[in-house]
Amino acid sequence: MESVNNSMDGCDDIQGVLSTEVKSFFDSAPPLKDYDHFSEKLKLFISQNFQRSENQNSTRIVCVTSGGTTVPLEQRCVRYLDNFSSGHRGATSTEYFIKSGYAVIFLYRRGTCQPYSRNLGEETFLEYFEPSKGTEIQVRQSHDEEVKNAVRDYHTAAEKGMLLKLPFTTIFEYLQLLKLVALSMKCIGSGGIFYLAAAASDFFVPWDSMAEHKIQSSGGPLDMRLIPVPKLLSVLRNEWAPSAFYISFKLETDSEILLNKADMALKKYGMHAVVANELTTRKEEVVVVTSNKKITVRRCHQDEDVEKPLIELLIMQHSQYIQQKQLGNAYLS
Amino acid sequence: MESVNNSMDGCDDIQGVLSTEVKSFFDSAPPLKDYDHFSEKLKLFISQNFQRSENQNSTRIVCVTSGGTTVPLEQRCVRYLDNFSSGHRGATSTEYFIKSGYAVIFLYRRGTCQPYSRNLGEETFLEYFEPSKGTEIQVRQSHDEEVKNAVRDYHTAAEKGMLLKLPFTTIFEYLQLLKLVALSMKCIGSGGIFYLAAAASDFFVPWDSMAEHKIQSSGGPLDMRLIPVPKLLSVLRNEWAPSAFYISFKLETDSEILLNKADMALKKYGMHAVVANELTTRKEEVVVVTSNKKITVRRCHQDEDVEKPLIELLIMQHSQYIQQKQLGNAYLS
Numbered sequence: 001m002e003s004v005n006n007s008m009d010g011c012d013d014i015q016g017v018l019s020t021e022v023k024s025f026f027d028s029a030p031p032l033k034d035y036d037h038f039s040e041k042l043k044l045f046i047s048q049n050f051q052r053s054e055n056q057n058s059t060r061i062v063c064v065t066s067g068g069t070t071v072p073l074e075q076r077c078v079r080y081l082d083n084f085s086s087g088h089r090g091a092t093s094t095e096y097f098i099k100s101g102y103a104v105i106f107l108y109r110r111g112t113c114q115p116y117s118r119n120l121g122e123e124t125f126l127e128y129f130e131p132s133k134g135t136e137i138q139v140r141q142s143h144d145e146e147v148k149n150a151v152r153d154y155h156t157a158a159e160k161g162m163l164l165k166l167p168f169t170t171i172f173e174y175l176q177l178l179k180l181v182a183l184s185m186k187c188i189g190s191g192g193i194f195y196l197a198a199a200a201s202d203f204f205v206p207w208d209s210m211a212e213h214k215i216q217s218s219g220g221p222l223d224m225r226l227i228p229v230p231k232l233l234s235v236l237r238n239e240w241a242p243s244a245f246y247i248s249f250k251l252e253t254d255s256e257i258l259l260n261k262a263d264m265a266l267k268k269y270g271m272h273a274v275v276a277n278e279l280t281t282r283k284e285e286v287v288v289v290t291s292n293k294k295i296t297v298r299r300c301h302q303d304e305d306v307e308k309p310l311i312e313l314l315i316m317q318h319s320q321y322i323q324q325k326q327l328g329n330a331y332l333s
Numbered sequence: 334m335e336s337v338n339n340s341m342d343g344c345d346d347i348q349g350v351l352s353t354e355v356k357s358f359f360d361s362a363p364p365l366k367d368y369d370h371f372s373e374k375l376k377l378f379i380s381q382n383f384q385r386s387e388n389q390n391s392t393r394i395v396c397v398t399s400g401g402t403t404v405p406l407e408q409r410c411v412r413y414l415d416n417f418s419s420g421h422r423g424a425t426s427t428e429y430f431i432k433s434g435y436a437v438i439f440l441y442r443r444g445t446c447q448p449y450s451r452n453l454g455e456e457t458f459l460e461y462f463e464p465s466k467g468t469e470i471q472v473r474q475s476h477d478e479e480v481k482n483a484v485r486d487y488h489t490a491a492e493k494g495m496l497l498k499l500p501f502t503t504i505f506e507y508l509q510l511l512k513l514v515a516l517s518m519k520c521i522g523s524g525g526i527f528y529l530a531a532a533a534s535d536f537f538v539p540w541d542s543m544a545e546h547k548i549q550s551s552g553g554p555l556d557m558r559l560i561p562v563p564k565l566l567s568v569l570r571n572e573w574a575p576s577a578f579y580i581s582f583k584l585e586t587d588s589e590i591l592l593n594k595a596d597m598a599l600k601k602y603g604m605h606a607v608v609a610n611e612l613t614t615r616k617e618e619v620v621v622v623t624s625n626k627k628i629t630v631r632r633c634h635q636d637e638d639v640e641k642p643l644i645e646l647l648i649m650q651h652s653q654y655i656q657q658k659q660l661g662n663a664y665l666s
Contacts, residue, residue, distance in 0.1 A: 073414075074586070078532070078584070080414070080415050082413050082414070083412055084411050084412070111444050114457040114459070116459055117457050117458065124449075124450050126450050126487040127487075135481055135485075137472070147470070148469070150459055151470045152464045155463055199411070220561070221558050221559060222536045222558070222560075222561075223556070223558050224555075224556070225555070226554060226557070251411070
């Protein structure tokens with residue numbers, strides 16, 4: 001096992017091997033505001049989960065990324081480009097991972113679906129309650145079971161130290177946080193999973209070439225040129241946390257190109273599994289693409305989450321991956 | 334007083350006088366999904382508020398628009414351009430309008446701040462509660478008063494029929510809803526206010542020239558051309574609900590150009606008041622710009638909302654406006 005304390009310090013070494021493109025992305029990004037606070041929380045969360053495990057090899061932590069990232073078009077941000085993602089997949093998957101004994105680092109877009117409250121409608125929680133005697137309030141009969149279960153399950157997960165939530169908004173915050181989490185999780189080795197369900201922006205405007213003030217609308221059409229976000233997936237996979245198990249997602253609206261793109265992502269970035277979703281059917285079925293097969297995962301009935309069989313399958317694959325790694329290590333030693 | 338029932342039927346006549354630009358915007362926009370449902374709700378809300386008033390001239394209804402609109406870049410929307418707005422101003426103002434006896438049509442962006450829960454943090458409501466005896470839950474001591482007051486105030490407003498909430502996401506939905514509300518409110522005459530706090534997009538991609546499927550990221554930089562959204566404010570002001578009192582907002586990051594732009598908006602669109610906000614100080618002070626003065630409104634202390642004195646001032650101006658209108662009518666008759 002690598003040391004927890006040293007895992008942060010590798011940062012500068014790693015920067016050295018990054019391509020100029022990636023390095024310049026991080027160099028020009030506005031610094032992450034709560035870096036020290038998040039870093040402390042992560043260290044504590046990971047060391048507590050180490051202690052909770054029977055032995056250090058049995059620690060299981062998954063980083064679930066969730067929701068879309070934004071790309072600011074102005075430094076003092078009024079306008080931005082956004083990627084659609086409710087965060088429902090990430091929030092739901094988090095619940096099933098925790099149920100299976102995995103601790104979850106939930107890296108989520110502010111304002112998106114949260115674990116345990118994802119089924120409670122999109123509007124204000126005030127509607128689930130009503131005034132009762134005196135100054136008291138009570139849960140409305142229509143939401144009674146749902147709300148009470150949600151509060152109980154959420155608190156159980158939080159109290160056991162199984163859930164750490166870290167929020168982001170921009171692509172800059174997301175990638176800096178992902179790097180921080182990855183370097184912190186390096187010490188978990190093959191017990192770690194990256195479940196990359198967030199819809200990260202493909203294009204961005206470099207911070208230093210961005211308008212400082214609000215773009216004025218008086219001057220006719222607005223022409224924008226965005227450049228591709230450097231593909232950090234291979235750096236994450238090969239440098240930041242090279243022993244972890246990697247699952248990424250492909251969402252397309254055109255089913256024709258979906259499986260091809262999933263296959264390409266698998267090979268190009270060395271993912272262990274790619275979950276292929278089609279926009280309109282993604283709540284009913286997904287296809288898990290691995291190097292040697294494509295498995296269609298469907299929910300059994302309308303009330304079931306497709307994430308239930310999906311997480312079961314992925315955890316099985318993760319266990320096989322750990323066994324192979326251990327066999328490989330035993331063979332080498 | 335104009336008839337409530339006929340207020341929807343003017344729609345086709347009004348289209349006739351709209352400029353080609355505005356007409357083509359509405360013609361090419363994807364039809365509003367819940368049009369009939371929203372239209373029914375609006376009719377009911379307005380007629381109930383008529384009945385509740387002592388006499389029909391004393392009906393006071395304000396349409397508060399809140400949050401930013403999105404501009405889809407793809408028809409099956411994955412990527413979109415967004416305008417930053419938490420919706421805090423609109424949600425807070427709604428509470429103060431209701432407190433002053435105004436019924437509020439709250440036209441809000443999905444997922445933004447809601448009246449009565451705006452101070453309850455941005456994250457999941459599950460954190461305000463904790464499990465108690467058996468399967469019961471209770472409000473956490475730390476949030477006890479806040480949560481109970483919020484539930485009580487929200488339900489009081491809802492039960493009295495003082496609050497109607499209508500959600501939007503895209504600029505297409507927002508402008509179609511605003512038109513529907515305006516035509517429904519025409520019958521209120523000068524008792525109506527439009528409090529246009531939403532951050533509507535200035536630029537858009539016409540629906541029919543939009544990519545049907547997700548834009549692929551493999552082909553180098555992304556070049557986009559957006560065209561200006563037609564300025565509907567003058568159509569709203571002059572055609573849809575010409576007797577109402579109009580308040581619009583200017584938000585700028587550069588204080589130098591703010592007051593100039595507020596002045597221009599006042600004259601160009603015939604607003605009765607423009608609230609000028611500077612991005613960094615907008616929670617402490619705003620400037621209310623009218624045709625003959627500029628009044629700086631500041632909150633008195635840190636715990637006060639700047640919306641408290643702001644709404645007081647605007648309601649005073651609205652009352653003067655109604656008096657002038659009535660005097661004008663008396664003089665004419």
